[in-house]
Amino acid sequence: MGRVECEKICSLWPCEQPEEFRNVWVVAELDEQGVSEASLQMLTPARRIADKLGESVVGVIAGPPGSSQLAVEMVERGADEVIVVEHERLSEYYPDVVGSVIVELSLKYKPSVILFAATARGREMAPYVANTLKTGITADCTDFDVDPKTRDVLLIRPPFSAIMLAYIRTPFRRPQIGTARPNVFPLPERQPGRQGRIVREEVEPPEPMARLVNRVRIPRSEVPIEKAEVIVSGGRGLGTPEGFRVLEELASLLGGVIAGSRKAVDAGWIPPERQVGQTGKSVKPILYIAVGISGSAQHMVGVREARRIVAINIDENAPIIRQADYSLIADYREVIPALIEELRRLKEERSRYLEELLGPEALRTAPQGGGS
Ligand SMILES: Cc1cc2nc3c(=O)[nH]c(=O)nc-3n(C[C@H](O)[C@H](O)[C@H](O)COP(=O)(O)OP(=O)(O)OC[C@H]3O[C@@H](n4cnc5c(N)ncnc54)[C@H](O)[C@@H]3O)c2cc1C
Known part of the structure; x- marks a missing residue:
């Protein structure tokens, strides 16, 4: 692309030329385990974009002292370089504090692309960074590509009605910022011993504009759907909230959890944090059983990473089929009770077999739930 005539875009913004910007950044979100899985998943599209542009993948970690040890995992999962800022003020997460660090690094290094996981924190921080840098942002991308002529990154996402895909670009400003929801991209395989550069940067984070007063952990009795290996999901076809009780029984026999379509959430049959799809969550179970769900594009975008999908539906022409x-x-009112009965029978048979083989003690130590 030719030189951008900055004054025609906005005379108030600093003038910049896209060709001065290089490399694809992934901003790491830190949790109790280290770099969150959702951020590590963003290394997958980052690698693809960087390879197409002939640039490098750079991880960015802004955290408390000691965070530099987390850089190794980013390198082993595909980052060529990791920039680390360690500071006491980064011990607690504040969007303006971490965001300011990312902005300062970005002004210094000029990345062409910055990717964030669209978690609660990523959704908060990415727009802060984009707005401060006066550049564009595309949230909830489902794919990324590169225009070979202009070298613009194409940020791809379903628009509101989702019967088509929107290809969004940021032609005149850099960095190009995008987010993608957890589980939209697979976690890159870890390659132990993979080498990369780790760069320590000194940045003085600002004082936070808010103060954390207290932290309350919300009790969670169940595995969150984005971590479940087996999901039994219900839609409007269940007809009543009671339908979910039957699904719950099936899920528990399979060692899984229940989820639902947006119609089931809108009807109040299942809580919003269990919604699968474009405006819900993306899941990656080994087995996804969709019961009374038609299979709209907005629902199916959330199960792209499911290994096996089983549909139970009265309509053979439903898109999910x-x-x-x-x-x-x-x-489903006939099929699910029959499945439950068969699973119970198998479970009892297994218990009897184990008892005969190993004695009653074995039953107390044998794993319960799925695996029948
Ligand atoms: C911007 C936008 C975002 C959206 N985001 C999401 C999202 O995140 N997640 C989501 O799910 N949707 C989302 N939607 C809504 C989506 O378009 C569909 O309307 C929704 O997914 C349909 O839900 P459903 O499959 O439960 O219901 P329906 O489409 O009504 O399908 C019900 C199905 O049940 C079957 N059925 C009926 N009775 C039985 C029975 N007794 N046994 C077996 N099968 C039976 C029917 O044949 C039918 O296929 C979004 C829409 C928009 C516009």
């Missing part, structure tokens, strides 16, 4: 690995064209 074409997308599922296995389909049962039947009324």
Whole structure:
């Protein structure tokens, strides 16, 4: 692309030329375990973009003293370089504090792309960074590509009605900022011993504009759907909230959890944090059983990473039937109780077999739930 005539875009913004910007950054979100899985997943699209541009993937860690040890995992999962800022003021997460550090680093290093995981924190911080740098941002991307002619990154996402995909670009400003929701991209495989550069930067983070007064942990009795290996998901086809009780029984026999479509959430049959899809969560179970769900594009975008999809639906023309690995064209009120009965029978048979083989003690130590 030719030189950008800055005064035609906005005379108040600092003038910049896209060709001065290089490298694809992934901003690491830190949790109790280290760099969050959602941030590490962003190394997958980052690698793809960087390879197409012939640039490097750079991880950015802004955390408390000792955070530099987390850089190794980013390198082993695909970062060529990691920039680390350690500071006491980064011990607590404040969007303006971490955001300011990212802005300062960005002004110094001029990355062409910055990717954030669209978690609660990423959704808060990415717009802060974009607005401060006066550049564009595309939230909840489902894919990324590069225009070979202009070298612009194409930030791809379904627009509101999701019957098509929008290809969004930021032609005149840099960095190009995008977010993607957890589980939209797979976690890159760890390659132990992979080498990369770790750069320590001295940045003085500002005082936070707010203060954390107290932290309350919300009790969670169940595995969150984004971590579950088996999900039994219900839609409007269940007809009543009681339908979810039957699904719950099936899920528990399979060692899984329940989830739902937006219609089920809108009806108040299941809480919003269990919604799968474009405006819900993306999941990556080994088994996803969709019961009374038609399979709209907005729902299916959330199950892209599911290994096997089983659909139970009365309508053989429902879109989900074409997308599922296995389909049962039947009324769930007949199929699910029959499945539950069969699973219970198998479980009892297994218990009897174990008892005969190893004695009653074995039953107390044998794993419960799924695996039948
Ligand atoms: C901007 C936007 C964002 C959206 N985000 C999401 C999102 O994140 N997640 C999401 O799910 N949706 C989302 N939607 C809504 C989406 O377009 C669909 O309306 C929704 O997914 C449909 O839900 P459903 O499959 O439960 O209901 P329906 O489409 O009504 O399907 C019900 C299905 O149940 C079947 N059925 C009926 N009775 C039985 C029975 N007894 N046994 C078996 N099957 C039966 C029917 O054949 C039908 O296929 C979004 C929409 C928009 C516009």
